Structure formats: structure tokens, C-alpha cells
Amino acid sequence: MPPHDDHDHDHDHDHAHGDGQPHRHPPQRDHDADPASPYEVLERAIRELLIEKGVLTADEISAQVDLMDSRTPALGAKVVARAWVDPAYKTRLLENTRAALAELGIDIGTLADFRTVENTPDVHNVVVCTLCSCYPKLLLGIPPAWYKSLAYRSRVVVDPRGVLKEFGLVLPADTEVRVHDSTADLRYLVLPRRPDGTDGWSEEQLAEIVTRDCMIGTAVPEVHRTRPAAA
């Protein structure tokens, strides 16, 4: 075995281990689970081909991974808090989400367009992608595992109230539950309602109670429940 072949090598051996020299491992494996699944093998083969043929560089792939890692629910929470304190901003967000996000310096790229759906006293929105896992990643980061699970995707369309109850959210019978199946080119952000008891709060304080699930629609903001601080 080569002296430094202590992990799964899928890149050129132009670096050294254990000698303190900087080296890079683009893109890192997520975990050490072996053997690689067929999809991992396929992804690796395509990635290596793209690099070999000069379509992409390893640095570009790393940069994209870094971009995704930089997107977290804190970003969405900032948008929601702004909409709560600035009615004109809220109007712009509902009318043209892309432009309103750009106002806050948030670039959502060109792959998909975004829509914002507003919770009101009469309507509660919840988002799913029954076909796969469409999610506003460039605003909220990587989706939670349950969002991609077959159980959530299949059940929330048939029995949204039952699923929401399992999340701890019981909605009044006279509230309309509106499920959004993001089947195509649009990604959905739920604009939750600002809870009572937050009069006079700063925008930063407000953002702290906007959790990821509030922006998917499986929770609503509560005065005493704050979003965990970003790592």
C-alpha cells in the first residue's frame, strides 16, 4: 500500500500527508461509510470527467460547496424580520422575491426563481416537493433530512394537519392549510406571522425566533423559541 493511502483517494497524489504541508482534498467525502453507494460512484465518475475535460475545475467545485455552506436559515430569518418591521419591504418581497432578496445582498442564482407565500390569520402555508427535494437552498441552506424523506413528501400532501401535529403544530379548524408542492422551476419561502408579544423588538431580536421550520411551514415562530446560533 502506498505510504499515505490512508483514505479513499479520488484525486491526484500531488500532496503529502503527515508532513505539515498544506494539501487540499477537493471535494471531501462527507463521511467514512464504505462502500460508496452506486450514486456516489456515479457522482465521482462524472465529477472527475468534468474536471479532466476542463469543463469545471476542482476549485470551482470547492467554491460552490463553500457557497452552499455559507447559506443557512439565518439568512432567511433576516429576510422575514425585515418584512415584519418594514411593510413596504414585505410588499416588495411578496411581489418580486428575487429583487427583494437582492436588496439585502442575497443572490439566489439563476437556476430557479423564488416565491414568498404569506401566512395570515386565515391561511397557513407549508412547502414540500413530492417529486424530489426542491428547496430554497440559496436562502435557507441544505434542507433537513426529513424534508427529503419519502414519509414527509408523501404524507404532508395527503394529511397536512396530521403531519403538522407531529411537528407540534396544531392549527385551528377554520384556518385554511395550503400545501405548496414545488414541482417545477419555483422555490417557496413561507413568510410566517409575527407573533404577539414582540412589540418593540429589534430586527435582530425578531430574526432570532424565525427558525428554519417556520420558513418551511412546519412550525410557527414563538416568542420563547430562538434559532440555534450558527456554528
Next chain:
Amino acid sequence: MEIAPRFRPGDLVRVDDRMALGHCRTPWYLRGKTGVIASVHGAFHDPEKLAYHKPGLPRQVLYKVRFRQSDLWAGYAGSPRDQLEADIYEHWLIRADGEARSDSHAAA
């Protein structure tokens, strides 16, 4: 070139109940169901062609279609007001003016 949408908000439409070979974005559970156009999203490249490395032309107008949950599922347990919205491309929609807004399978 701007593509003129065939449907307007408020129009009744039925999702075509047909097979599709390969990739498509029309969920099975909505095929044959009747809903109402909630909004017109605009024209997008056709994902059924993009999936096979084609340019995705002609572009397809995409709509937000709103369904009553009680029309989608027999014995739906929630409120009769509950709705489901999905984004459906024009080539999957059939004008359903004059049809009862209900499950077409049940009506057939």
C-alpha cells in the same frame, strides 16, 4: 419572444391523465384532477426536454394550479377549506370550463 399563456387566473383546468415516458414534473396524484389557475408564473424551458440534454424548447408556460384537498383525496380528514397548490406546465393542462370542480375519476 413572449409566449402568450392559454389560461388566466380563475380558469378551471384539468390535469391531463396520461403516461409520460421519462422525466416529467407532473405528480401522479394530480393527474385527472381539476383545479383552478391561481397565477401564471411565466414561460420556462421544458424540463422534460432539458432532462435529456435538449435545449428545452419550445418553452412552456408554467402555472400555479390550486386544488381543493377534498377533490384530491377520498375521505380527506382536514378542513373543507384546505387547498393544495402545485406548479404545472401548460402542456399538461386541459380547459375544464363547465366541468364540476371535482375529482374527474369520481365523476366519470
